[in-house]
Amino acid sequence: MRFGKKGKLNRRHIGPYQIVRKIGNVAYELDLPTRLASVHPVFHVSILKKCVGDHSLVILVENIDVKDSLSYEEVPIEILDRQVQKLRTKEIVSVKVL
Numbered sequence: 001m002r003f004g005k006k007g008k009l010n011r012r013h014i015g016p017y018q019i020v021r022k023i024g025n026v027a028y029e030l031d032l033p034t035r036l037a038s039v040h041p042v043f044h045v046s047i048l049k050k051c052v053g054d055h056s057l058v059i060l061v062e063n064i065d066v067k068d069s070l071s072y073e074e075v076p077i078e079i080l081d082r083q084v085q086k087l088r089t090k091e092i093v094s095v096k097v098l
Contacts, residue, residue, distance in 0.1 A: 016051040038070060 018031040026045045066072050081096040 015049075036066065038066070038068065 015030075020029045020031050020041075022028055023042055027042055028045065028048060029042050032039060032041050076097045078098050079095055080098050083094045085092045085094065
């Protein structure tokens with residue numbers, strides 16, 4: 001897994017981080033901690049997310065072990081929901097994990 005993505009086109013947001021300066025019309029440089037020094041600090045506005053007051057949506061950097069290859073391992077906390085979809089000849093099980 002690459003840093004910031006899980007699966008196809010699904011971004012993970014960590015932070016919040018302070019904006020240092022605006023670069024052009026659509027790029028911003030962020031003040032990232034030294035632990036994320038291997039990540040380029042300039043991001044497109046479509047990747048950034050407005051800071052939300054709900055702290056349950058924020059993932060702390062201390063909880064993420066970013067490796068030199070910019071990958072990390074996700075650990076499931078609990079199973080929130082389980083569904084079984086029945087087709088003609090088989091059953092498909094879907095599990096929602098926190």
